[in-house]
Amino acid sequence: MRTSNLLISTQREAPAEAETISHRLMLRAGMVRQLAAGIYTWMPIGLRVLRKVENIVREEMDRTGAQEILMPSVQPAELWQESGRWEKYGPELLRFIDRHERNFCLGPTHEEIVTDMVRREIRSYKQLPATFYQIQTKFRDEIRPRFGIMRAREFIMKDAYSFHLTEDSLQQTYDVMYQTYSRIFDRLGLHYRAVLADSGNIGGDKTHEFHVLADSGEDQIVFSDTGKFAANIELVALEKPVGSRPAPVNTLLKVATPEQHSIQQVCDFLGVAASQCLKTLIVHGKDNTLVALVIRGDHELNKVKVEKLAQVESPLKFASNEQIRKHTGCDTGSLGPIGLSIPVIVDYSAAQMSDFVCGANADGYHLTGVNWVRDLAEPNQADLRNICEGETFPNGSGTVKIARGIEVGHIFQLGTKYSSAMKVSCQDESGNAVTLIMGCYGIGVSRIVAAAIEQNHDEQGIVWPESIAPFEVALIPINMHKSQRLREAVDTLYDRFKASGIEILLDDRRERPGVMFADMELLGMPHRVVFSEKGLDVGTVEYKGRRETTSTDVSIDTIVDFIRHKLQAGKN
């Protein structure tokens, strides 16, 4: 392709609100443009990358024997009512009413639709197992769309659903999907890790997430230093510590802590470690109540664990400042568990503490030397927190290490959740009706584009893995408009590249060389060939790989083969 026929809308600066490197670079490279919060147009260059990701995903899914379908994004409420999710899904489900007063939603996922399709179409056990997939637009009304297409409201997902007569058959397909996902992320040229996403059952294999490792990732991945175990931090269950808490030593004191609001401020002011303080958080409970959650000052609350507690409203919602003041008479900075009139749930490790510091439920005051049982009731305990780096795993598989990851894929054994609710059965060989067992397998196709940039960039811009670069080679002629001779040589070389099946972008804009170089680097072209009249005189062009700092002269006659070999080497 020629740049004269391609909308290049590169920018020197990205808007200040773009927080992550991939968001900034995608805007600067003109790959996407925002239409509304979390809703983007894919521009020509961005779309080329997206299509390459899609094609790799499609090829690998086809290889497994999964059948491609395309389901609608507009979905009738009836199916969601049947599965029970019309009530449960919450505000992420964008609902609307048509001219006949019927309820619809924009599909955030397609379990209901595919399950309905299968119950109508699959007649015999001979048609099973079967896997259907699609690459399609999803809509989720995310509370905080951010990082550009990474957490968008409208995005592209590959979603697959498998149907089985037996658990064994489901496990077989699940294993194939696990391997297929690994192949996909290998081909995409990404550093990734498959992690368990099921805590309850460490060592179980009912669900795995695939994460691209990157510092900007929203998820925390917990690894064991022995390499045996990897899981999403959300799901690493912690047990109640054995042994009793140390005996109280200090007396209870109420101390003034004026203007000290955060744990860090209070610790600095009182000269104590955060691990000696309690943090009290007030959240919404069931039936319009409030609940206080108490963790150690140096620990993080684990949202997923908390949402599973019977007393707490899910999705988790923090109480407003007004609600807190109404129930406790103070601001968040002075909260503590003593004397609260709402239920209090204390994390196991916070319940092990003695002589601790906590808020006094009076503005500007804290309590020191506080002890469970002596100063307040034996706590109601639960597992509320994230595991920390350096701790030992509860199941004895080594010491905890933590890295950040971007979730790009998720495979899940659904069992009969949807097939029972929607009554999907099939006769087995002996004529018995069997409720079908399901698996589902998602890949964030559009999110992968951003994740790839998070992992592959430098000061100049994007550094695409070859497999998903918008073009394989950029051909940059110097001052071509001034030399008919150069123009002809460039056209011939361009045709030779095209004839050999290499995806080439010829920069035929009347731009200064510096502008063309900067654009092609920003756009992340893996290979660059510069053609000048001087080179033509001696029969060479200048070649530079995107990650290289210097260029080399290569003869005009061999440059196509030279690049072909480089591309081939990249594939192996």
Ligand code: ATP
């Ligand atoms: P997350 O925890 O990031 O919200 P999820 O658990 O809701 O993800 P799934 O329902 O498993 O995601 O969807 C499958 C895949 O779709 C995810 O692994 C992710 O790559 C992608 N995905 C989910 N939500 C978004 C979004 N808002 N924008 C872009 N991609 C998304």
Ligand code: MG
């Ligand atoms: Mg989500």
